Amino acid sequence: MAHQDAGNGSVATQSSGGGANAQNRIVNDFTIQIATVNGSGSQSANLVLLKGIFRMGIPVSGKNLFPSNIAGLPTWYTIRASKDGYLARKKEIDILIAMNAETAKEDILSLPAGGMAIYEETADLKQFRSDVDCYPVPFDKITAAVCPEAKLRKLVKNMIYVGVVAYLVDMDLAAVEAALRQQFAKKVKAADLNWGAVKAGYEYAEQTLARKSGYKLEPMNLTAGKIIIDGNAAAALGAIFAGCTVVPWYPITPSSSLVESFIEYAKKYRIEPDGKATFAIVQAEDELAAIGAVLGAGWAGARAMTASSGPGISLMAEFAGLGYYAELPGVIFDVQRTGPSTGMPTRNQQGDLLSVAFLSHGDTKHPMLIPGSVKECYEMALEAFDLAERLQTPVFVMSDLDLGMNNWMSEPFDYPEKPIDRGKVLGKEELEKLGGFARYKDVDGDGIGYRTLPGTDHPLAAYFTRGSGHNEKAQYTERPDDYIHNMERLAKKFETARSLVPRPEVVQTGKSKVGIIAFGTSDFGVRESRDQLRSEYKLETDYLRLRAFPFSREVHEFVASHERVYVVEQNRDAQMLSLLKLDLAAKEITKLQSVRHFNGLPLDARSVTDEIVTQEGI
Amino acid sequence: MATTTATPTPSAPAPKTNRLGLQVLDYRGGKTTLCAGCGHNAISERIIDSMYEMGVQPERVMKLSGIGCSSKSPAYFMSRSHSFNSVHGRMPAVATGALLANHTMKALAVSGDGDTASIGMGQFVHLLRRNLPIIYIVEDNGVYGLTKGQFSATADIGSKLKTGVVNDLPAIDLCSLAIEMGATFVGRSFSGDKKQLSAMMKAAIAHNGTALLDVISPCVTFNDHEGSTKSYKYMQEHDEPITEVGFVPHFQDIAVDYDPGTSYDVTMHDGSHLQLRKLHEEYNPTDRIGAVKQLMEAHAKGEVLTGVFYVETDKPSFTEMLNLVDEPLGQLTQDRVRPKKEVLDEVMNRLK
Numbered sequence: 001m002a003h004q005d006a007g008n009g010s011v012a013t014q015s016s017g018g019g020a021n022a023q024n025r026i027v028n029d030f031t032i033q034i035a036t037v038n039g040s041g042s043q044s045a046n047l048v049l050l051k052g053i054f055r056m057g058i059p060v061s062g063k064n065l066f067p068s069n070i071a072g073l074p075t076w077y078t079i080r081a082s083k084d085g086y087l088a089r090k091k092e093i094d095i096l097i098a099m100n101a102e103t104a105k106e107d108i109l110s111l112p113a114g115g116m117a118i119y120e121e122t123a124d125l126k127q128f129r130s131d132v133d134c135y136p137v138p139f140d141k142i143t144a145a146v147c148p149e150a151k152l153r154k155l156v157k158n159m160i161y162v163g164v165v166a167y168l169v170d171m172d173l174a175a176v177e178a179a180l181r182q183q184f185a186k187k188v189k190a191a192d193l194n195w196g197a198v199k200a201g202y203e204y205a206e207q208t209l210a211r212k213s214g215y216k217l218e219p220m221n222l223t224a225g226k227i228i229i230d231g232n233a234a235a236a237l238g239a240i241f242a243g244c245t246v247v248p249w250y251p252i253t254p255s256s257s258l259v260e261s262f263i264e265y266a267k268k269y270r271i272e273p274d275g276k277a278t279f280a281i282v283q284a285e286d287e288l289a290a291i292g293a294v295l296g297a298g299w300a301g302a303r304a305m306t307a308s309s310g311p312g313i314s315l316m317a318e319f320a321g322l323g324y325y326a327e328l329p330g331v332i333f334d335v336q337r338t339g340p341s342t343g344m345p346t347r348n349q350q351g352d353l354l355s356v357a358f359l360s361h362g363d364t365k366h367p368m369l370i371p372g373s374v375k376e377c378y379e380m381a382l383e384a385f386d387l388a389e390r391l392q393t394p395v396f397v398m399s400d401l402d403l404g405m406n407n408w409m410s411e412p413f414d415y416p417e418k419p420i421d422r423g424k425v426l427g428k429e430e431l432e433k434l435g436g437f438a439r440y441k442d443v444d445g446d447g448i449g450y451r452t453l454p455g456t457d458h459p460l461a462a463y464f465t466r467g468s469g470h471n472e473k474a475q476y477t478e479r480p481d482d483y484i485h486n487m488e489r490l491a492k493k494f495e496t497a498r499s500l501v502p503r504p505e506v507v508q509t510g511k512s513k514v515g516i517i518a519f520g521t522s523d524f525g526v527r528e529s530r531d532q533l534r535s536e537y538k539l540e541t542d543y544l545r546l547r548a549f550p551f552s553r554e555v556h557e558f559v560a561s562h563e564r565v566y567v568v569e570q571n572r573d574a575q576m577l578s579l580l581k582l583d584l585a586a587k588e589i590t591k592l593q594s595v596r597h598f599n600g601l602p603l604d605a606r607s608v609t610d611e612i613v614t615q616e617g618i
Numbered sequence: 619m620a621t622t623t624a625t626p627t628p629s630a631p632a633p634k635t636n637r638l639g640l641q642v643l644d645y646r647g648g649k650t651t652l653c654a655g656c657g658h659n660a661i662s663e664r665i666i667d668s669m670y671e672m673g674v675q676p677e678r679v680m681k682l683s684g685i686g687c688s689s690k691s692p693a694y695f696m697s698r699s700h701s702f703n704s705v706h707g708r709m710p711a712v713a714t715g716a717l718l719a720n721h722t723m724k725a726l727a728v729s730g731d732g733d734t735a736s737i738g739m740g741q742f743v744h745l746l747r748r749n750l751p752i753i754y755i756v757e758d759n760g761v762y763g764l765t766k767g768q769f770s771a772t773a774d775i776g777s778k779l780k781t782g783v784v785n786d787l788p789a790i791d792l793c794s795l796a797i798e799m800g801a802t803f804v805g806r807s808f809s810g811d812k813k814q815l816s817a818m819m820k821a822a823i824a825h826n827g828t829a830l831l832d833v834i835s836p837c838v839t840f841n842d843h844e845g846s847t848k849s850y851k852y853m854q855e856h857d858e859p860i861t862e863v864g865f866v867p868h869f870q871d872i873a874v875d876y877d878p879g880t881s882y883d884v885t886m887h888d889g890s891h892l893q894l895r896k897l898h899e900e901y902n903p904t905d906r907i908g909a910v911k912q913l914m915e916a917h918a919k920g921e922v923l924t925g926v927f928y929v930e931t932d933k934p935s936f937t938e939m940l941n942l943v944d945e946p947l948g949q950l951t952q953d954r955v956r957p958k959k960e961v962l963d964e965v966m967n968r969l970k
Binding site: 241246301319456 | 949
């Protein structure tokens with residue numbers, strides 16, 4: 001990580017004014033929280049701030065903490081600028097923009113001493129905190145002056161705070177304007193109006209507010225060439241380039257935008273010159289129908305997918321078992337949210353691991369791919385379709401709300417080099433040569449049989465697909481030997497999956513006795529925590545980031561080569577640790593220790609550090 | 619099957635073949651494991667006959683079913699067609715997906731009254747609403763066979779189980795429901811009426827859109843006794859054809875006279891002719907509201923109305939509404955489903 005010459009973290013400097021108060025100058029390392037009301041249209045303003053910081057070359061991440069509500073309830077958006085490139089949620093807020101009168105008192109009370117608060121001047125929040133730098137702003141007055149049209153003022157008002165904070169933290173205005181113009185793209189009039197509001201906020205602050213706090217943004221060069229995208233759009237792009245053709249779905253937060261992004265991209269890039277579509281979207285009556293249609297399409301030869309979250313995944317259980325047993329390809333994105341039941345639909349969790357791994361009754365198990373970044377949402381979407389057809393089984397991609405719905409900076413995505421893998425499918429010519437086939441016969445020793453597609457023009461192409469007991473020839477059977485033979489083959493196929501799913505990412509120094517295993521969005525917090533453990537506690541750790549279930553060889557080796565292994569996950573019941581226990585040798589299991597985080601908020605580094613330090617007895 | 623092939627000249631020992639040169643044997647399936655005398659077996663026979671007579675290539679047919687006695691039956695006809703015996707009440711979703719993957723196939727669905735009217739009601743109405751191009755046969759016997767004789771939701775109020783239990787809930791009329799939900803070919807028949815069922819099957823094959831056939835199919839083991847309204851005897855006494863059903867396939871060059879005063883001639887999607895001779899004064903197969911009214915009136919009189927109740931030939935089917943490319947989506951090559959690198963570069967540049 002490149003460092004500014006301002007030094008590591010914060011450097012105390014003498015304040016330039018006549019005042020006696022010494023200040024900390026904190027450069028490119030703080031969090032802004034915008035407290036608003038759901039439905040007030042602050043999202044554009046927040047994105048302009050986020051992308052403005054991004055355009056200054058400073059690593060930045062944004063998180064929307066929103067209620068399950070259309071309008072009226074409090075919403076918080078946090079933007080973290082981090083010169084060290086940390087993208088995880090930071091617990092502490094440094095700068096508050098209090099736009100919600102209802103939560104304003106609570107919001108300002110949550111600031112640390114030395115924090116900074118911007119708020120509507122009539123609110124008089126100063127009375128609650130003398131240790132916070134307060135910047136009252138007459139938002140309505142300024143808005144009215146720049147926005148003659150009354151009905152637009154609610155929206156434009158948000159841009160005023162962009163201008164105010166831009167002045168106070170010394171943002172590059174050209175970067176803010178570029179971000180804003182990109183945001184409004186072709187809507188020049190709207191862009192001009194909003195830019196006017198940003199400038200008005202900036203000018204008001206410049207003329208009226210004395211900069212007291214030391215929070216500053218200075219240009220860096222750490223974001224050049226990078227993109228900003230949310231995980232759901234990234235996954236949708238992956239599905240587009242994977243050649244997905246059939247998408248039956250049922251809307252559910254936080255997965256809806258995955259399919260909606262797919263629709264948007266497909267309408268743009270998957271319509272042929274004659275206007276006809278190379279894709280079919282069906283908004284199904286429920287999630288049972290969505291996965292049923294995915295499997296029907298997979299059976300008939302299409303690359304099909306759906307996206308859902310906990311409650312929808314639960315409904316899919318019966319079909320998931322059919323997909324496993326009748327061996328039907330399909331891709332299911334589970335953008336996880338907080339359960340159980342309806343739970344907290346707009347909050348984060350990695351809580352579906354156990355239920356998805358074994359979704360359905362009987363001896364059923366499913367491969368899961370676990371993206372840990374938006375880039376992996378894209379890449380694993382591509383990979384999931386190949387795996388589903390190669391393995392002839394439903395493949396689940398386990399994203400979560402934090403990854404799926406928030407904006408993340410990333411390296412640009414790479415164009416797929418591998419051709420599409422349609423797996424073992426016999427056509428007319430092969431059938432003619434072979435003189436027939438047995439659908440569920442393990443010809444190659446990998447547990448995967450050969451299939452044919454409906455419509456194959458050969459009298460021996462057809463077979464009978466069923467979720468009831470069947471033999472190699474797909475005939476109904478209740479014979480014990482046939483049943484065992486088939487189930488053992490399916491188990492073998494799952495072993496084959498072990499070597500085909502994405503390998504874990506291993507960061508090993510070879511020196512440490514302590515290992516950490518994490519996955520998905522926990523990665524961001526864990527990376528930062530490892531730095532904290534090293535710099536604050538002199539604790540070196542090795543790290544393995546799981547990217548799939550079933551676990552590949554590297555996972556066993558990693559646990560074997562450490563004395564203690566902390567499994568970090570965002571659920572109450574240590575679900576990934578349970579899956580590991582099922583897979584590891586008895587003597588390895590005792591090495592596993594659990595670090596859990598399940599309050600619905602994205603994982604922060606400090607929570608991991610504190611828990612590991614406690615368990616280590618440091 | 620757009621073209622008509624010449625019928626080979628029959629020589630004495632040569633087996634009979636259809637316009638594709640296939641024998642009826644080519645449409646047969648495995649040996650049935652249903653009870654002797656089960657109405658479902660007769661329906662399987664009618665499927666075999668009508669597919670054979672219509673000259674449908676078996677490889678161009680997908681058989682789809684849910685769970686139950688009826689849903690097992692696709693194993694007993696057309697072994698040369700791919701078949702999918704799915705989960706209980708969820709065949710419509712599987713069929714929808716399969717047709718999206720390959721909209722060039724003919725889809726034949728077999729379900730039962732439990733599979734459709736109870737556990738599968740949610741998916742059934744949405745299939746109708748979409749006008750999915752599928753022949754949807756409900757083998758309707760009013761009871762659950764595989765679980766040994768519980769009432770289903772099409773059992774008539776007041777009908778009696780063998781054990782003496784009386785059904786005190788009203789029956790769901792799948793035909794009036796289908797008409798209301800948007801199905802474009804709706805009829806009821808009886809497994810014992812070979813002539814009517816064959817003609818309706820063939821018309822369903824010629825139709826483009828959802829063809830719902832509610833076929834009363836007595837369960838000889840659990841629902842063929844005195845007090846049942848789905849028994850052979852009851853049907854023989856209460857079957858009330860609303861129309862006489864005649865069918866002339868598009869590849870048969872037969873001119874048939876009909877009297878517009880007493881008959882309707884419907885030109886089907888493939889050019890075949892469905893000829894419906896009125897047996898009821900008010901019968902009009904293009905009048906949705908009238909059809910529902912007559913179904914309700916007949917039911918009130920204790921009659922089981924059969925025949926084609928409603929036909930609509932110009933409504934686009936679900937796969938047509940989606941404006942898909944001509945080839946099956948599932949068989950498109952990589953160059954048609956994976957956009958070029960320039961597209962990804964363009965998307966990436968916009969995100970910078």
